[in-house]
Amino acid sequence: MTEMATREGAADESPAAPSQVSGVRIRRSTRSSRLAIAPALIVLAVLAYLPFLFAQDTTNTMVNFFILLVLGMTWNVLAGYAGLVSVGQQAFLGAGAYSVLWLAQQGMDPLAALPVAAVFCGVVAIPVSWLVFRLRGGYFAIGTWAVAEVFALVTIRSSALGGGTGTNLPGLDGYDPVTLGALTYWAALAIAVLTLLGSYLMLRSRVGLALTAVRDDDHAAEGVGVRPAGAKRVVYLLAAIGAGAAGGVLAISQLNVQADNVYGVQWAAYMIFVVLIGGIGTLEGPIIGTIVFFILQQTLASHGAWYLILVGLVAVVMALWSPRGLWGIAERFGVHLFPVGYRVVHPEESQS
Amino acid sequence: MTTERLLELDAVSKRFGRVVVADGLSFGVRQGETLGIVGPNGAGKTSLFGMISGDLRVDTGDIRLSGTSLTSLSTARRVRSGVVRTHQVPRPFTGMTVFENVLVAAQQGGGLRASHAVDRTLEVIEETGLAEHANVVSGRLGLLSRKRLEVARALACGPRLLLLDEVAGGLTDPEVDTLVSIVRGVNARGVTVLWIEHVVRALVSTVDRLVCLALGSLVAEGKPSEVLARPEVKQIFLGTGAAVDEAPGGLP
Ligand SMILES: Nc1ncnc2c1ncn2[C@@H]1O[C@H](COP(=O)(O)OP(=O)(O)OP(=O)(O)O)[C@@H](O)[C@H]1O
Ligand SMILES: [Mg+2]
Numbered sequence: 001m002t003e004m005a006t007r008e009g010a011a012d013e014s015p016a017a018p019s020q021v022s023g024v025r026i027r028r029s030t031r032s033s034r035l036a037i038a039p040a041l042i043v044l045a046v047l048a049y050l051p052f053l054f055a056q057d058t059t060n061t062m063v064n065f066f067i068l069l070v071l072g073m074t075w076n077v078l079a080g081y082a083g084l085v086s087v088g089q090q091a092f093l094g095a096g097a098y099s100v101l102w103l104a105q106q107g108m109d110p111l112a113a114l115p116v117a118a119v120f121c122g123v124v125a126i127p128v129s130w131l132v133f134r135l136r137g138g139y140f141a142i143g144t145w146a147v148a149e150v151f152a153l154v155t156i157r158s159s160a161l162g163g164g165t166g167t168n169l170p171g172l173d174g175y176d177p178v179t180l181g182a183l184t185y186w187a188a189l190a191i192a193v194l195t196l197l198g199s200y201l202m203l204r205s206r207v208g209l210a211l212t213a214v215r216d217d218d219h220a221a222e223g224v225g226v227r228p229a230g231a232k233r234v235v236y237l238l239a240a241i242g243a244g245a246a247g248g249v250l251a252i253s254q255l256n257v258q259a260d261n262v263y264g265v266q267w268a269a270y271m272i273f274v275v276l277i278g279g280i281g282t283l284e285g286p287i288i289g290t291i292v293f294f295i296l297q298q299t300l301a302s303h304g305a306w307y308l309i310l311v312g313l314v315a316v317v318m319a320l321w322s323p324r325g326l327w328g329i330a331e332r333f334g335v336h337l338f339p340v341g342y343r344v345v346h347p348e349e350s351q352s
Numbered sequence: 353m354t355t356e357r358l359l360e361l362d363a364v365s366k367r368f369g370r371v372v373v374a375d376g377l378s379f380g381v382r383q384g385e386t387l388g389i390v391g392p393n394g395a396g397k398t399s400l401f402g403m404i405s406g407d408l409r410v411d412t413g414d415i416r417l418s419g420t421s422l423t424s425l426s427t428a429r430r431v432r433s434g435v436v437r438t439h440q441v442p443r444p445f446t447g448m449t450v451f452e453n454v455l456v457a458a459q460q461g462g463g464l465r466a467s468h469a470v471d472r473t474l475e476v477i478e479e480t481g482l483a484e485h486a487n488v489v490s491g492r493l494g495l496l497s498r499k500r501l502e503v504a505r506a507l508a509c510g511p512r513l514l515l516l517d518e519v520a521g522g523l524t525d526p527e528v529d530t531l532v533s534i535v536r537g538v539n540a541r542g543v544t545v546l547w548i549e550h551v552v553r554a555l556v557s558t559v560d561r562l563v564c565l566a567l568g569s570l571v572a573e574g575k576p577s578e579v580l581a582r583p584e585v586k587q588i589f590l591g592t593g594a595a596v597d598e599a600p601g602g603l604p
Contacts, residue, residue: 026451026470206459209448213456216445223405223439224505225431225461281447344451344474344486 027343028204032335040337047189051182059185063253065294066188070195070246071267072274072286074239077199079272080281081211082228082235083218085137087268088144091128091151092121092240094263096247098155101257104171105160111183114191114248121244125237133233145265152263166258169251184253191245198238200283203340207231212340215281273311277318279325283338288326357418358383358544359404359513364413366396366403366568373399375568376413381513386535386545388559388576390552392588396568397548398440401515404546405437406430417513431461434512438505438519440548442498446491450482453490453501454508461509472508480504480534495522503534513544520551528554552580564588 051059071089078084099117104110128147135143156164172180202208213221214228222228251257270293278289296314300307322328359381366374373396381387391397402408404415406427415422422430445453454476458469477483480500485493490501499519506514516535520528532554539545539558549555555562555576562576564585571588572579579585 024474209452209456210460212448212452213445216447217443219407220439220443220445221456221460222427223407223431223437223443224457224509225428225463226456227426227428227460341449342451342455343449 023347025345025347027345028339028341030334030336030339030343033337033339036337044193048186051185056178056181059181060253061294061298063185063188063249065290066192067246067250067253068270068274068293069192069287069290070242071271072278072290073192073195073199073283074242075271076275076280076283076286077202077211077235078239080275080285081203081208081215082232083214084232084236085141086132086144086239087141087265087272088132088146088148089239089243089271090263090265090267091144091148092125092243093247093250093267094148094151094155094259095121095124096244097251097257097262098161098247099244100248100251101161101167101169104169108171110169110171110248110252111187114187114245114252117248118241118245121247122237122241125240128240129233129236133229133236145268148263148265148268152259155263156259162257162259164259166256166261169255169257172252172255184249187252188249191242191249195242195245196283196287198242200338200340202238203283203338207234208340211235273315275325277315277325279322279327279331282324282327282331283340284330284336285325285327292326356383357381358385359546360416360419361404362414362416364400364403364410364415366399366408366411372396372568374403374410374413377565377568377570378413379563379570379573381544381546384539384542384544385561386539386547386559388555388562389546389548389565390550390555390562390579390585391565391571395565397565398517399568400565401437401517401546401548404430404513404515405435407437428460431509432463434510435515436461436506436509436511436513437515438499438502438517440517440521442495442502444490444493444498444501446489448490449487450477450490450493450497450501450504451486454482454504457505457508458510463510472510476504476507479537480507481530496527499523503531507538511543513546514538516545516547516549518548518550520549520554523551532558556580 050062071093075086075089078086078089096117099120100110100113103113103116132140132143132147155161161167175183203212210221210226211231213224213226214231218228247262250262274289274293275286276289277292278287279285292314293311296307296311300310318325324331357380361377361379364374364377377400389397389400399408403410404422406422406425410423417433417435422435425433445456448456451473454473455469458464458472458476462469462472464472477486480503482497482500482504485497490498493501503516503519520531523531528551535545535547535558547555547559559576561574562579563573564571564579566588572582572585
């Protein structure tokens with residue numbers, strides 16, 4: 001094992017060449033992350049193969065899982081790194097769903113409409129950011145929620161989009177249900193993987209390090225030359241694109257779009273919950289959080305109010321016991337699956 | 353003289369409600385100079401740094417760097433033009449390692465890319481004596497290391513004007529000596545230094561010139577020994593230089 005680690009230290013993946021400063025190297029990976037690569041690929045392969053193994057209600061459940069995962073991951077970067085505590089990401093979820101609906105009504109294949117809807121949400125997020133970025137803290141949170149409500153109100157005025165009662169998504173009659181279920185599942189999986197990969201690469205980059213500084217102390221970050229406003233806007237746009245794509249998948253998986261559902265504030269509650277229990281400000285946190293949330297939901301949903309009480313209780317216990325969530329506990333043992341940090345390795349200790 | 357002025361304060365005034373922190377302050381700092389700033393608690397020293405660095409807006413007056421007005425620029429813009437401060441109460445990025453703390457400064461404030469930023473970071477960490485803590489998460493550092501990190505981060509930005517706010521407060525005598533030699537080394541590379549310090553011993557052995565502030569006004573200005581000998585300065589510090597020396601490094 002030691003031998004292997006030494007070799008990996010020598011064949012470092014770091015973009016930085018060995019420094020002129022006494023042969024010191026900078027390592028970006030950790031042992032746990034290197035060990036995790038193979039299992040991660042296996043999990044991905046199994047997930048991709050899932051529609052061939054299970055009935056459609058399993059894949060439908062997994063679609064909901066991926067939607068929540070995407071929302072959790074994007075909200076984590078928003079709130080956990082950029083300090084943008086939005087409770088209005090459902091604005092883009094809804095906008096994504098309705099974009100797919102509208103494009104399908106114009107004759108476009110709903111699945112092909114997904115990327116268009118996602119990009120549209122990114123574009124819409126630009127003027128919205130001019131508005132809400134004038135607000136700070138609690139006002140920002142309320143402001144984003146208000147924007148989502150305005151989006152919903154504007155949408156239900158359009159009878160072509162189904163008004164308040166919603167309407168069915170056209171353009172999917174050509175697919176047989178099993179194929180459609182599998183395609184929807186793969187679309188959701190692809191969006192989740194892209195979101196994870198995108199967040200990971202973003203956080204490993206210069207912008208990511210600057211955002212991490214902003215996460216810890218935005219004022220001090222400005223004092224070392226970081227321009228938080230620019231970095232925050234980038235994150236806001238990317239999060240809108242992610243939420244828009246998730247909304248598009250939601251529309252396709254439900255075969256129906258209804259304003260109260262896609263613009264509902266319960267989505268904000270779900271995202272916040274999965275991020276807080278999983279661990280805010282870490283990439284792994286929202287993944288763990290979404291898994292926990294889904295297990296709770298699947299096992300307790302039939303118990304009605306008890307389910308909500310238990311979910312609330314879990315959130316409170318986590319907040320008190322481990323403010324950095326479940327992943328915060330894992331990190332205490334030095335486990336990092338998505339290492340975004342830097343490690344200085346001196347030549348004589350490269351096996352550490 | 354005026355041609356080689358790096359920093360110029362022109363009738364700068366600032367108040368918080370009834371508290372006056374700058375009352376028509378005017379003075380200049382020459383390129384390459386080391387200027388010490390002393391004054392009692394609440395004199396407005398830290399606020400002055402805030403106004404120079406952009407954290408605080410001036411009420412009236414102007415602050416110029418090489419003749420260009422800074423007052424309308426953001427903090428980040430001022431950092432990129434070479435004005436960098438440290439914080440009296442250290443503000444590390446607590447979830448990031450020492451290396452990462454300094455690297456982000458080298459990349460953003462210093463405008464360096466890829467391996468250049470890494471090299472600057474390693475040099476600065478070495479220079480400030482933080483090499484053995486490079487991989488330590490900065491939230492776990494003690495006060496001395498946190499103060500060093502403040503200096504390291506500021507240096508990584510490649511400053512022309514370095515604003516040090518009580519970096520020696522709370523340190524032991526040998527630690528102060530180390531710090532003094534770091535500051536001297538930085539100044540020897542041509543960086544202009546403004547240094548607020550209650551540890552007068554450190555200042556006297558380092559600075560070319562000393563100013564004394566009280567209630568937002570300049571009380572005295574000149575050679576360190578001369579300024580400290582002035583009766584009005586002595587009176588402010590309620591006695592002799594010895595009393596000055598034991599004034600707290602001050603976590604408010
Ligand atoms: N943001 C603020 N709002 C209101 N009052 C402030 C603010 N910042 C500073 N003050 C007040 O302004 C005065 C000057 O504060 P400042 O921190 O500049 O003093 P200082 O000379 O650095 O003191 P010390 O030696 O204790 O560090 C103090 O009375 C302080 O309470
Ligand atoms: Mg002060």
